[in-house]
Amino acid sequence: MNVLEHLLLAGLMGGLLLLTTGSVQAQGTKVSALIEKAEAAGIEQSAVTELQNRAQSQGMSNQQLQQILESALDLSDQNLPGQVAIDKALEGLSKGVPADRIIPAVLNIAEGMRQAAEIVDPWMKRPEVQQMMGRPGRSMSQNNYRGQMIRAASKSFVQKIPPGQVKRIFNEIGNKEILSERSAADLLTAINVLPDLPTTSTQPETSASLIVRALRGGFDADKLQQLPSAMKMGQQRSQLPAASVIKGAAQQMEQGTPAKQVLQNLFNGNIGGGPPGNLPPGLERRPDRGNNPGNNNRGGNNNRGGNNGPGGR
Template identity: 25%
Template sequence: MTKTNITLWPMTLVLLLLFAMPSWTIAAEKIYPDGFSKVLETSTLSRTEQAEVNAKAVNAVSAGVPPEDVEVILSRAINRKTDAGTINRFLDTSMSTKKEGLPLGPVVDRIEQGLSKGVPPERIAAASERLAAKLAEARPLVDSLIRDGMTPKRSAEREEAIKSSARALEKSIPAEELKGMGTAVRDKRGSLPLFTGAVDTATYFAGSGMPAATASRLVRNAVDKGYSTRDLDSMVKHVDAEVKRGTRAEEAAAKMDRENMQNEPGMDRRDMRSGMMNNRGAGTGPGMGGHMR
């Protein structure tokens, strides 16, 4: 083999690899050679609008939005007789979320869910744009926690933390409160998934009618006491049980606070936790809403 040949080998491989990298785009082109024109043909949109939406859909796929999601969005939007402008908003939001490197799943899920449930398209577009903005706001917050030493063990942990923080911000939990929760978790040498769990718990309480400030204070106190993810789950179940008994979420939180204060001086946290869990069973098992066989 000559010297030239040896040099050409890796060069050829590099070229092959560069062509193979955007494999999702190639795959999409194979599956959708004419873009999404077949899906759009069934719509009441004009030819010009169809071409415009189709071009945007192809761009979205090229940006990395999964083609099956684009197809679901288009077909459901057409079934709901959504106008071209709003469909373009769905595609723009998905595409920009992907391009900015933010988690795409929640945005696409909200659009698909809204269309499936028959929510007015304008409202879906606004809700998905709001979520995308919150994801963008959440990312630097999570990254600052990572920089401060809360290193994720898996790349998915960072993404989950961003998603949870975005949901919390949507529930009007202030970014400062989230940072505070993060600092509390870090001070207890907690992990990023614990921070995610804490944020989810606060969001859940806020979604159950508890004022955002109360929800975040309650969870932050719990983290300060060294609660684990499982403890936080138990906390959710405890408040749920109280709410089901007719107690307001805020009152349930206050009751929990009082119980915690009474238990604090002499009682081990583990004892308190087992007491809390008597009504609800252990954290493992079939999970909420289902019965695992």
């Protein structure tokens, strides 16, 4: 290679280096501008700073960081909680999830927020809901409540619950009877726990019906929060399918069993209420339900755990 070729090669490499450096600097400048916009949009400055620091320390590219910030800003521009996109990215980074998996998750939850807003916004405008929100003693503004309700409902869309089922439960909790008896916090918790019930992924209509029945049966925010774990414990201790556990819990509610007692029965594996082993008709242990074969009598050995569950006496 002669001197001229060496000079040409050196010039080419230098040009490429300048282009690369310029591109990185441009991306860095764009990230800085997006961070300023995010803070101006009301997104928590501490969360944005933490996201930037974690992204740098865990090898996330500026381009990927841009996507997250742009998603958050897009939500904010639509009067939706952009903070959710930042929080989702931070959650992934804290768990060591690769950046190429974090981006789709952020985009998915952003789309869920948009779908949720299409249901929550008309619901919030109902006169009965406005009346509930106007009661003395409420802990948050209507705008904050809207944001929290959209976040809660978006969980259902992220888990692929059909929009019709989500809309149905909002229609039912918008009933005058429920709105007059339950608080805004109760309804928010009801929507928030819906995706956590064990039947929601396969039978969303069953879970939605149980949530509505629980609200009618006196479950407040605290007791609704315990319902998913109580259902899972009831399924584990009774060895019944999740659908049977929900059916048993619904029957207890229909019979007027107090919410606290329904939860205690579920934690103890007493699906039908009453003493251990008491099952409602149709919920007996059967081989075709995935329970112990050859044990078709009512009660069977359904006293696993007895009254030693959480809170048992």
